[in-house]
Amino acid sequence: MGKKIVILNGSPRKNGNTSALVRSFTDGAESAGNTVAEFHLGSMDIHGCKGCFGGHSDRECPCVQKDDMVEIYPAVKECDVVVLASPLYYWNMSGQLRTAVDRLFYCSESRMAGKLAASVVSCRRGGASAAFDRLNKYFTICNMHIVGSQYWNQVHGFTPDDVRKDGEGLQTMRTLAKNMAWLLKNIDEGRKQGISAPIYEERIHTHFI
Numbered sequence: 001m002g003k004k005i006v007i008l009n010g011s012p013r014k015n016g017n018t019s020a021l022v023r024s025f026t027d028g029a030e031s032a033g034n035t036v037a038e039f040h041l042g043s044m045d046i047h048g049c050k051g052c053f054g055g056h057s058d059r060e061c062p063c064v065q066k067d068d069m070v071e072i073y074p075a076v077k078e079c080d081v082v083v084l085a086s087p088l089y090y091w092n093m094s095g096q097l098r099t100a101v102d103r104l105f106y107c108s109e110s111r112m113a114g115k116l117a118a119s120v121v122s123c124r125r126g127g128a129s130a131a132f133d134r135l136n137k138y139f140t141i142c143n144m145h146i147v148g149s150q151y152w153n154q155v156h157g158f159t160p161d162d163v164r165k166d167g168e169g170l171q172t173m174r175t176l177a178k179n180m181a182w183l184l185k186n187i188d189e190g191r192k193q194g195i196s197a198p199i200y201e202e203r204i205h206t207h208f209i
């Protein structure tokens with residue numbers, strides 16, 4: 001059965017370069033039978049984390065702020081794969097994506113554990129690796145499994161047409177989608193054979209004091 005992939009697209013430009021790269025990944029994912037739900041963060045009303053430590057009461061929408069994140073929390077909870085997509089803004093993800101992921105990932109271990117994940121970035125020229133590494137850190141703090149490709153997941157260009165000419169970048173996205181589909185099938189097969197997810201220990205919080 002097809003799996004659910006959620007993409008958070010952090011570009012403020014709905015038909016920009018990041019969308020061109022997401023298109024290539026989505027084509028690959030859908031042709032493998034999976035469904036993709038993409039959120040364009042630039043057209044959503046999402047505010048920065050208040051650092052209030054006040055969430056957790058509502059497991060569906062675990063944040064005190066009830067803005068458009070209320071659409072994202074349940075979609076992510078139901079999905080099998082989370083993809084973070086961003087244009088490069090000064091060697092980093094866009095502010096739109098940063099705002100959303102700080103809220104999405106805070107205290108999210110139990111909601112995120114076991115899901116597959118990938119980050120993809122779109123840049124004109126420099127800093128892709130730094131942003132890619134930084135995005136992947138969100139996944140590795142909550143028992144998610146990063147899927148690889150044949151290169152780091154980046155495309156280059158100043159316009160969407162440039163991106164569509166970046167043959168290697170787009171191939172990297174298609175390969176990422178194929179690897180993801182293959183892993184999802186293997187996880188399903190494993191479940192059928194009774195291979196269950198690890199049972200994690202309760203987290204130890206050590207504050208170095």
Ligand SMILES: Cc1cc2nc3c(=O)[nH]c(=O)nc-3n(C[C@H](O)[C@H](O)[C@H](O)COP(=O)(O)O)c2cc1C
Nearest residue numbers: 011016017018087088089090091122123124125126
């Ligand atoms: C504020 C700002 C900062 C940027 N910083 C970088 C950068 O550090 N490295 C880079 O290669 N491109 C940078 N760019 C270019 C964009 O990352 C690049 O054009 C990207 O593909 C745009 O994607 P989009 O059309 O989805 O917004 C920057 C663009 C803006 C507007």
